[in-house]
Amino acid sequence: MSYFGDIYKGIKTLLTGMSVTGKVFLNNKNNSITQQYPDNRETLKMFNRFRGEVVMPHNEKNEHTCTGCQKCEIACPNGSIEIIWDRQIDPESGKKKKMIDQHIYHLGMCTMCGLCIEACPTDAILWAQNYENSVYDRSALTKVLNQPGSKIMPGVED
Amino acid sequence: MDTNIANSNLKSEDYFINMGPQHPATHGVLRLLLTIDGEIIKKVEPDLGYIHRSIEKMCERDSYQQIVHLTDRMDYLSSHINNEAVCLTVENALQLEVPERVKVIRTIIGELTRIASHCLWWGVMGMDVGALTTYFYGFRDREMINDIFEETCGARLTMNYNIPGGLMFDIHPNFVKRTKDFVAHFKTKIPEYDKLLTGNVIFQKRMKGVGILSKEDAISFGASGPVARGSGYSCDVRKYHSYSALDKVTFNEALKTEGDSLARYEVRIQEMWESLSIIEQLIDNIPEGEHKVATNAVIKLPKGEFYQKVETARGELGVFINSTGTKNPYRLKFRSPGFSNLSLLNHIAVGGKIGDLVASMATLDLVIPDIDR
Numbered sequence: 001m002s003y004f005g006d007i008y009k010g011i012k013t014l015l016t017g018m019s020v021t022g023k024v025f026l027n028n029k030n031n032s033i034t035q036q037y038p039d040n041r042e043t044l045k046m047f048n049r050f051r052g053e054v055v056m057p058h059n060e061k062n063e064h065t066c067t068g069c070q071k072c073e074i075a076c077p078n079g080s081i082e083i084i085w086d087r088q089i090d091p092e093s094g095k096k097k098k099m100i101d102q103h104i105y106h107l108g109m110c111t112m113c114g115l116c117i118e119a120c121p122t123d124a125i126l127w128a129q130n131y132e133n134s135v136y137d138r139s140a141l142t143k144v145l146n147q148p149g150s151k152i153m154p155g156v157e158d
Numbered sequence: 159m160d161t162n163i164a165n166s167n168l169k170s171e172d173y174f175i176n177m178g179p180q181h182p183a184t185h186g187v188l189r190l191l192l193t194i195d196g197e198i199i200k201k202v203e204p205d206l207g208y209i210h211r212s213i214e215k216m217c218e219r220d221s222y223q224q225i226v227h228l229t230d231r232m233d234y235l236s237s238h239i240n241n242e243a244v245c246l247t248v249e250n251a252l253q254l255e256v257p258e259r260v261k262v263i264r265t266i267i268g269e270l271t272r273i274a275s276h277c278l279w280w281g282v283m284g285m286d287v288g289a290l291t292t293y294f295y296g297f298r299d300r301e302m303i304n305d306i307f308e309e310t311c312g313a314r315l316t317m318n319y320n321i322p323g324g325l326m327f328d329i330h331p332n333f334v335k336r337t338k339d340f341v342a343h344f345k346t347k348i349p350e351y352d353k354l355l356t357g358n359v360i361f362q363k364r365m366k367g368v369g370i371l372s373k374e375d376a377i378s379f380g381a382s383g384p385v386a387r388g389s390g391y392s393c394d395v396r397k398y399h400s401y402s403a404l405d406k407v408t409f410n411e412a413l414k415t416e417g418d419s420l421a422r423y424e425v426r427i428q429e430m431w432e433s434l435s436i437i438e439q440l441i442d443n444i445p446e447g448e449h450k451v452a453t454n455a456v457i458k459l460p461k462g463e464f465y466q467k468v469e470t471a472r473g474e475l476g477v478f479i480n481s482t483g484t485k486n487p488y489r490l491k492f493r494s495p496g497f498s499n500l501s502l503l504n505h506i507a508v509g510g511k512i513g514d515l516v517a518s519m520a521t522l523d524l525v526i527p528d529i530d531r
Contacts (some may be wrong), residue, residue, distance in 0.1 A: 077224035113227035
């Protein structure tokens, strides 16, 4: 192609590309996907299924539904969950029953695969939607999920 | 001038350059040992092992449900398709028939994954050859797909949505609407991609005739996916060994015969159109039904060897399980597409310039964790 033809073709493709970017530039209110994090902390809501970290919900009487069956511990691929349990006397029936002492969760090791929550027969553990998990010391990432002094909700069986 | 130097008695020596492991154009921790003469490449030796996590060995320790989440970390850009490959292998071995609903949902999310992967590739490839804008545009459209994944699967990249026997949970009520919105949105965006990059004269000159791979070489190097299809080798696993709901849809295999970088680029752009058409055919008729079939809590495969291949965004991923009848595989081998595609890099880059090597590598679409595992 001729010398001037090359120049013409070059300018033409340049302008074609710039028409696309120009449209986005002038119309950026509709096209913008940028989020003003962390200024939008109040309005930034994650989806309900978002996997932030594993938590154990407690009711107002400080009771959870974990029976200590250890199915989550077995399901976990890399040992992020450790359950320390013993047999304690159940005040209702007076018999010895398996109860958790500590439900230890290593957030720093967790791959968020969700197998523990699928395995739990009593929905004792659930996903929380928090996304700001950085801490100053990694020992803070090892959490005990059951609150101190909590006990199992009456009537929950595996 | 040149002839004088060539005819003189001056000695010239090759020299060696390390490209990577932290070079931005290697898209990860790939180290290339280049033997170059001036700016002409004489040899490219890829050096692997910087991100080796022994996933195959870890699979021998894990149960079949636990293996699935490890495959997310191989080719992280097509994580759903990797999950599907393992689940299909286990289901075939157990002779488990999954519900139609599961098959359709798997196919839709698989194609969305493919589009997301190609969006990222398009953006990053533009950046490799010097067009920074494409990066933002590619990520803008990929963000919509990531939101769909996050709402339905709970994660944006490492989804782990498949389990042997179906899906972990049913799709979100918003899934269909969001997917339709995305398809409508993305149909207006691919022509923009073409306007911005494909027709650009600088891009054309960087791509045309660079990194030529003939059909024979593509076959003998074991290339698959868009790399092989850019050389005219028809090898789409979705066409020839269809799985999930892909036998219910009609689509064309994107095929080009030139074999250069531009052909591989055009194949991927064409694949995005085909994936959109597959999603459109399925999204309105997701059958009702269960989202999984019950399996034993401990899955034990029968004794034997099982193989299943799927088409990821990069090519053919094969999963080979050798089972001795226990709850863990005796040996599990992944045939990853990136490894074979990397092996032909030396072949297509020799004789070219360093800048052309970057362009060729960008169109091979390498994901290093997939190569190293």
